[in-house]
Amino acid sequence: MKKTTISNVSHFVGQEVKIGAWIANKRSSGKIQFLQLRDGTGFIQGVLVKNEVSEAIWEAASTLTQESSLYIIGTVREDSRAPSGYELTIQDVSILQIAQDYPITPKEHGTEFLMDHRHLWLRSSRQHAILRIRNEIIRATYAFFNDQGFIKIDPPILTGSSAEGTTDLFHTEYFDRDAYLSQSGQLYMEAAALAFGKVFSFGPTFRAEKSKTRRHLIEFWMIEPEMAFIEHEESLEIQEQYVSFIVQSVLERCQPELKALDRDLSKLEKVTAPFPRITYDEAIQLLKNKGFDDIEWGEDFGAPHETAIAESFDKPVFITHYPTQIKAFYMKPDPEREDVVLCADLIAPEGYGEIIGGSQRIDDLALLEQRYQEHQLTDPAYEWYLQLRKYGSVPHSGFGLGLERTVAWITGIEHVRETIPFPRLLNRLYP
Structure with missing residues (x-):
């Protein structure tokens, strides 16, 4: 037997x-x-x-x-x-x-009850399917980047400062000084890329945003590749190849799970590179044509805007060349137009919003120093980041994919709280 x-x-x-x-x-x-x-x-x-x-x-x-x-x-x-x-x-x-009085029965239960019993809710067929698909996305991520010649580098979770401000960071004490839980490993991955060429990280990140939307978690996982000698357009090609690869891997290896979730496979089958691209300027005009008369150039897009843009396409869509004023200090300006930067957000179909943010990074030391001054970034804890432009600077680009939003989109579920084993939400730290 x-x-x-x-x-x-x-x-x-x-x-x-x-x-x-x-x-x-x-x-x-x-x-x-x-x-x-x-x-x-x-x-x-x-x-x-x-x-x-x-x-x-x-x-x-x-x-x-x-x-x-x-x-x-x-x-x-x-x-x-x-x-x-x-x-x-x-x-x-x-x-x-023999289990006695198991609390989650085949009847309907409220969300808060199920979240209070998350340690048991994980056993249900629906959660089983979602988290197996999450696992396949992770497996496919490693396969894709390993096959493409990337190596995995692990950035620190505790950092001495934030070059983008500390309002959304979790503060802690690091012996006799302040420290913060990382929002992103990107700056450290830039250092790694200038040492190893092509690198990626996969780890937890933390945002102290007081948000209750279906797209937000306090603790979530990011895949963050960074690439030396890669410019903006090349980075977009790698991003669309990566997303196509993980979607097709799920379609190939997770049919029972997709069936259990009643996922419309025809929508996923369309997710193959290349993806459509529109500029921020074109996105503004598209939104105005759809009745968003109050949106003005220079404003960032919210969830309703991203959903309206995505409705015009049956694949993920890149929105490129955002205004410099609403993007991070390290993004490289377009050489032909300094009021926009060489960046892109990848918007998923079906109302799931941004799943990737990326850009070409500033590689000129003088310009980066200027950006530091403009953003009042005087903390010496990031002096090392300036040194990357002093010793052998090269064109380089990178991006970050939010795992939980990507799982939500691929599985077709409504809320990111089901895409991670033990979600951390504004009102939830248990179990």
């Missing part, structure tokens, strides 16, 4: 196997018990027929409750009606624990 997992039962059709599992649900029709089993790798139905097992086994199975744990011994058989294509004909059960 082979010990296996639900995800691997296809290799054992007609054979007897042993699986460790939990009861996701259960029903009975007199002489047959139907056990909905999960083991972390998938879900499968086990069928127990009374006249095919001993009385002791039948009675033991009758005591099983939702989330009870057990070992199942059964024969794998194909069943085209089953979601996984397979079922188990059960010969034996060995109970590990």
Whole structure:
């Protein structure tokens, strides 16, 4: 007898196997018990027929409750009606624990209740599907950048200052000085790119924004590539190739999960490079044509604006060349027009908003020093960042992709709180 997992039962059709599992649900029709089993790798139905097992086994199975744990011994058989294509004909059960009064039942529960029980809600088929897709996006991210010659560099989470201001940072004490939780690893990744050429990071970032929208988390994960000798247009090509790669990887490897979420696959199938590009100027005009008469040049876009722009395209769309005044100090001005910078935000379809922000970075020391003065960045903690332009400066570009927003878009779910195992929200630090 082979010990296996639900995800691997296809290799054992007609054979007897042993699986460790939990009861996701259960029903009975007199002489047959139907056990909905999960083991972390998938879900499968086990069928127990009374006249095919001993009385002791039948009675033991009758005591099983939702989330009870057990070992199942059964024969794998194909069943085209089953979601996984397979079922188990059960010969034996060995109970590990009978769960009592499991709080999340198959009935409807409110969001706050489910969030209070997030540690248990993770076991549901919907959350299982979402987080498996998240895992596939992470796997595909490593595959893409490793294949493209990038190396992974880990920037610090604790920083001595913020070159973009500290209003949205979490403050802590670092022995005898102030420190902050990182908003982004980008500045450190620039240093790494000038050492290794092409690098990427993947780690947690923190924003102390008092926001309650469906797009915002307090703690979230970012993928931040940085590339030496790469200019603006080249960076956009890498971004669209990367996003196309992760979407196609999910389509190829996560069909059961997408089906469980009722995701419209036709929308994802359109996500192939190249992506459309419009300038900020063109975006302003598009919005005015759609009735946003109050939007003026020089204003940043909010969620309604991004959604309206995305509705004009069936793929993610780049908005390029934002006004210098609303973008970060380190973004390189367009050589032909200094009031805009060589940057782009990638807006996802279907109202999911910005998933990537990126730019070509300033590589001229004098200009960066000027930007420091304009933004009143006098903190010596970032003197090292200026030195990157002093010793072998080169054209370089980078971008950051927010993992949770990307998961929300690809899975088609409404709120980012379901895209991370234990979300940190304005009013939530538990569990």
